[in-house]
Amino acid sequence: DTGVSQDPRHKITKRGQNVTFRCDPISEHNRLYWYRQTLGQGPEFLTYFQNEAQLEKSRLLSDRFSAERPKGSFSTLEIQRTEQGDSAMYLCASSFTGGELFFGEGSRLTVL
């Protein structure tokens, strides 16, 4: 499968723990996006990278959230000191500049 892949697909953690999600985009794509989707809602933009540069962050992304794309390829999204309100599906997408966004299957976070 040459699509966007995300790992892990499901993470259950206790409140206060740190979690990290990984996204491997489609290899030729220069843009990578993180979205969050809660049950019954549309995805909400969190942040995006063009190559290795993080160019925009949503106000939804508190200082407990950090994202990296160190070599312009895969990306990680870390959530520190998780809270129950962080429970959601975290979706990664990639694209060419100006092109269609391709989404991954998502990483579902459950914070107990």
Added chain:
Amino acid sequence: GENVEQHPSTLSVQEGDSAVIKCTYSDSASNYFPWYKQELGKRPQLIIDIRSNVGEKKDQRIAVTLNKTAKHFSLHITETQPEDSAVYFCAASMSQGAQKLVFGQGTRLTINP
């Protein structure tokens, strides 16, 4: 910032009938309007998109119309089939710059056999 409203939230139609989902947006600078289909537990997948220099676009049973003056766009599915059952999301963005999509709340479409 951009705000996208989507209606209805649920839609049930008989197989073979047409389904229409409508969205409105707030930012007149938006010029790219994709529609995504998301099946339960699956990734959102693009089914059709339209850019602001076009008023209508069709792909087999699916069509999208755009009214820039009124700031609304609609998805039309004709001859619906059971496999069309899913949640559909509209979105809006500027195709330049960040190209960050702002999504509507989604429409759960059920096709009754």
